[in-house]
Amino acid sequence: MLIADGVDQRLRQAMQRVLLATLPGLLVMLWLYGWGVLLNLLLTVSGALAMEALVLYLRRRPLPPNLGDGSALVSATLLALALPAYCPWWLPLSAAAAAIVLGKHLYGGVGQNPFNPAMLGYALALLCFPQSMTHWPAPHAMDLLGGLQQVFGVADGLHADAWAQATALDSLRINKSLTLDELFAGNPAFGHFGGRGAEWISLGFLAGGLFLLQQRVISWQAPVGMLGSLFVISLLCWNGSGSDSHGSPLFHLLSGASMLGAFFIVTEPVSGPKAAKARLLFGVGVGLLTYLIRTWGGYPDGVAFAVLLMNLAVPGLERLCLSEQEKA
Template sequence: MKSTIVSSPHVPRANRVDQIMLQVLLALVPGVAAMIWFFGWGVLINVVLAVTFAVLAEATVVLLRGRRPWPAVGDLSAVVTAVLFAISVPPTLPWWLTLLGILFAIVLVKQLYGGMGYNPFNPAMAAYVFLLISYPVAMTTWLAPSMLAEHGFTFMESLRAILTGALPPGLDWDAVSSATPLDEMRGKLDLDMTIEEIRQSPLWGSFGGRGWEWVGNWFLLGGVYLLWRRVITWHIPVSMLTGLLVSAGVFWLIDPQTHPFPAFHLFSGAAILGAFFIATDPVTACTTKRGQVIFGALIGVTVYVIRSWGGYPDAIAFAVLLMNIAAPTIDYYTQPRVFGHGGERG
């Protein structure tokens, strides 16, 4: 009888890159849907444009390197990068800025270093910071949440604004745009207003900005899904949010009239999105468990420092990129001891 001998391992690996990325995309759906609900069809249009540009850019660069494009495109890493970038930028960002950001992320930050697994920086956040520094006005022009907006954009109005920059007749950007909760809080505090006075604005909800806090809740649901599916571990998200909350809590206890309640920092910007979907990038984050705790905590502290005293209110991208630089050093000093080494002889 003829038999076939198969070498180990006999159990197929479950952590294929495309399967992991697909789980991340599924986990992003609730938060993206909430953003579309509160900030309009421009969010969806940005996602479609960013994904299209990212796939084309990835395939083109891989072809120029003399390789087959499907393995690179099929792992869905470019799609995840595109979605994270698209939901980080304003929903009416001009299409050519989306293209410029995606080219920066895919070509320079990812493929220039060798492709998937070799990039030292998070591509989506690097592209976001590049555009924020280069085009600050366009990158900070956010629409008012749906419950505060006097004019809600239809799909065609959103498409026209993104492709041509034209607004509906009788409207200008001052009429449809709104400061983000972090911008509002920072600007009013600089005018020596107290937290109680600032929160009299209709912009505020229970903890953070109206609309923004619900978006954070839906991204939190997606983050819990990733934990349940074991796509990520708790170390970075929990330590990052803890670092942010503890930093904010200390200053809130010292002076609650000039420092907002700690929960404000969770539900007014991209803290939850950053904790579960951005800081946990397996390529650019720490790999040791102790290192991940330190990595996450330092991101949380850095976010609070930049939000409170830096020039950019929502500091997730800057904090993540700074810690991307430190990740190899943190891993070096947090490597687990190899059994049989480092101890004294009995």
């Protein structure tokens, strides 16, 4: 019993530090998108905790300490950060429910999930509701009243075209005629190096990720593998600023969910590998798949699908590293 209490305490402390590390990126998102980020967070957290309590009750598991271990709260927070601000209220709730039920308790609960719960919830929401998942707001485009009307479906004549815009990754993917320099100069979705606003959000999550590394909550292998492979493949495939350009390495590192994925998603300890070399290979695979999906796939940002695909490869990566250790 004392051992279990010690494990629960360490898990709670780790989850608390992860939540603390999301604050820099969260604050930048609040500055850019306003109340929509908080509404997402409120909906995903309440939905995840309610579903967690319901499933624990149905499984006849005690609510404390299971409900307070922090794992559901972290999954809900990461999911809220990945969803578009001001999306319909039912979207965060359904995504959170899918993350908790299908991503976690379907396999036995915390410590037994083969897939990242937050990314599973996000991917299912994207596949089921693609239109709602592509309405990202322009920075500083919505006030609280308009946001509440949009979220709860009571907006009279407030169309998405009036406040939403395509992301930089989406604009680049569908671009056929403009050079990269022209996109950065004339498209409001582009900032200095990456997506407008997204580059500052990425730096916020980078700061949080460095904090987690300093606190030894996460190890360096998966983040370095993901960011390193994403940098290398985008550098090798970069053909300048022509109309057929796929973007510079800096553009890919500072756009979309690259930094969020590198420090908060691929480092999830349960669905990822345990061996150090396997974690490095896992990160490399996520980075490569992210670039391939962004460039030639049907979705502008491929982090969620890349992580889920590499989750399937974890047993093989573990066996590969184990066999190499045995040979050595």
